[in-house]
Amino acid sequence: xxxxxxxxxxxxxxxxxxxxxxxxxxxxxxxxxxxxxxxxxxxxxxxxxxxxxxxxxxxxxxxxxxxxxxxxxxxxxxxxxxxxxxxxxxxxxxxxxxxxxxxxxxxxxxxxxxxxxxxxxxxxxxxxxxxxxxxxxxxxxxxxxxxxxxxxxxxxxxxxxxxxxxxxxxxxxxxxxxxxxxxxxxxxxxxxxxxxxxxxxxxxxxxxxxxxxxxxxxxxxxxxxxxxxxxxxxxxxxxxxxxxxxxxxxxxxxxxxxxxxxxxxxxxxxxxxxxxxxxxxxxxxxxxxxxxxxxxxxxxxxxxxxxxxxxxxxxxxxxxxxxxxxxxxxxxxxxxxxxxxxxxxxxxxxxxxx
Numbered sequence: 001x002x003x004x005x006x007x008x009x010x011x012x013x014x015x016x017x018x019x020x021x022x023x024x025x026x027x028x029x030x031x032x033x034x035x036x037x038x039x040x041x042x043x044x045x046x047x048x049x050x051x052x053x054x055x056x057x058x059x060x061x062x063x064x065x066x067x068x069x070x071x072x073x074x075x076x077x078x079x080x081x082x083x084x085x086x087x088x089x090x091x092x093x094x095x096x097x098x099x100x101x102x103x104x105x106x107x108x109x110x111x112x113x114x115x116x117x118x119x120x121x122x123x124x125x126x127x128x129x130x131x132x133x134x135x136x137x138x139x140x141x142x143x144x145x146x147x148x149x150x151x152x153x154x155x156x157x158x159x160x161x162x163x164x165x166x167x168x169x170x171x172x173x174x175x176x177x178x179x180x181x182x183x184x185x186x187x188x189x190x191x192x193x194x195x196x197x198x199x200x201x202x203x204x205x206x207x208x209x210x211x212x213x214x215x216x217x218x219x220x221x222x223x224x225x226x227x228x229x230x231x232x233x234x235x236x237x238x239x240x241x242x243x244x245x246x247x248x249x250x251x252x253x254x255x256x257x258x259x260x261x262x263x264x265x266x267x268x269x270x271x272x273x274x275x276x277x278x279x280x281x282x283x284x285x286x287x288x289x290x291x292x293x294x295x296x297x298x299x300x301x302x303x304x305x306x307x308x309x310x311x312x313x314x315x316x317x318x319x320x321x322x323x324x325x326x327x328x329x330x331x332x333x334x335x336x337x338x339x340x341x342x343x344x345x346x347x348x349x350x351x352x353x354x
Contacts, residue, residue: 002026002066003194006081006110008098010035010044010070013087014173015162016115016181018046018059019214021066023201028081029070030101035170039070046162048175050210056174057207073097078108082194089302090118091140091309099144106147111191113183115158117232117299118311119225121145122153126187127222129273133323138316140309151187154195157225160214161293177289178213184222192218223275229317230266231286234259235293237314237334239300240341246300248293256287258330265328266317272324303341314338 003025007013010031017027029039043061050057061068074097084105093102105112114120118138122145124130136142161177164170183199185192199216206212238251238259252259263283270280295301299310318335321327 001197003082003198004028004080005083005085005198006030006076006078006105007085007087008073008101009085009087009089009092010039010170011087011164011173012115012158012162013085014044014171015046015160015175015214016085016087016216017068018044018061018064019202019205019212019216020198021061021064021068022059022205022207022212023198024065025198025201026067027069028076029068030073030076030098031070033072036070036072038169038171039068042169042171043068045172046175047173048178048213050207051213059207073101076101076104078104078110081110083191083198084110084112086112086114086116086120088116089298090116090311091307093144094141102144103147106149109149109152111186111188111194112148112153113156113195114153115156115181116311117158117228117236117313118316119155120148120153122148122150123155123184125150126153127273129324130320133320135316135319138312138319152191154184154186155222155225156181156183156216157228159228159231163295163298175214176295177292179289180213180215180217182217182219182224182227184225185218185220219279221276221279223270223273223279226270226273226275227267227280229270229313230263230280230283232313233266233317233331233334234263234286235290236297236299237338238262239296240303240334240338242337242340245296245304247296248290252287252290259283259287262328262330265321265326265331269317269321269324269326272326273320299338303338308342310338310342312338 006028008030010029046059047056159179162175199218202216235248235252302310314335
């Protein structure tokens with residue numbers, strides 16, 4: 001049975017969208033007007049490397065069994081959808097028309113699968129140790145999440161690395177590291193039934209007789225997606241330096257011993273919250289993957305290009321660490337550098353970048 005999935009965010013969201021389209025499900029991407037017009041005219045193109053192949057294959061939405069359309073936030077009819085994918089950067093949810101759409105989604109009681117690096121606040125409320133912590137400061141606007149029931153929001157570790165090539169149109173996505181989306185379950189079994197159905201359908205997809213990487217994997221543990229935090233704090237946020245951004249590889253491998261100490265600390269924070277060792281990814285596996293990540297993280301690129309806000313998982317982890325009485329000097333230092341770089345963009349008497 002074809003499901004109708006609404007995905008907020010047409011960049012990274014087009015990766016999950018393409019996998020769903022390949023499995024025969026229908027996808028609506030929510031994006032800006034010009035991007036929506038482009039996608040409705042030409043479809044999307046996701047470039048991905050199959051196992052043991054030297055070059056990327058281009059997968060075009062127009063060739064796939066599922067139907068794709070794109071709309072602006074104000075044109076969404078939420079009654080059409082079985083599930084929502086949250087694939088925008090966290091600061092983007094403060095946009096007025098997106099906020100109005102989020103209110104409609106919350107009121108409709110639609111299950112939401114987040115593939116953001118920044119976990120939605122309602123998801124964190126599902127973790128007993130975090131339920132009453134003061135974490136709002138880490139969010140651009142925490143009010144966006146107030147109407148959502150925690151059990152209707154789940155988190156998917158966005159491990160696959162993908163980016164829009166700057167020289168290409170906005171409907172093209174290049175997958176640099178084709179790992180899996182690892183999702184936790186919802187609170188309600190009827191929503192988990194849909195989630196596991198999508199998991200099985202994506203798993204069964206082949207291309208020219210070959211398996212296609214980037215699966216959706218569903219886990220009973222709420223802590224599996226938190227494994228991404230160690231990666232983000234060790235690599236992605238340390239791409240942001242007081243000067244020019246550095247690649248994830250250089251952030252991790254510049255001082256491997258220091259990187260491992262940060263990684264181990266964030267893992268220990270997750271374990272204090274309730275994670276098991278098998279919910280986490282060994283540092284050696286991450287360090288090996290980081291060797292192929294030759295660009296600065298999306299957070300570092302955003303800061304370098306003058307963005308006033310980025311997702312602040314670094315700050316979230318700092319707030320949790322301090323409230324657990326587990327502060328870490330390196331995590332605090334990373335947060336200070338990110339704060340400093342973001343404040344450089346604030347011009348007295350204006351809102352532009354300096």
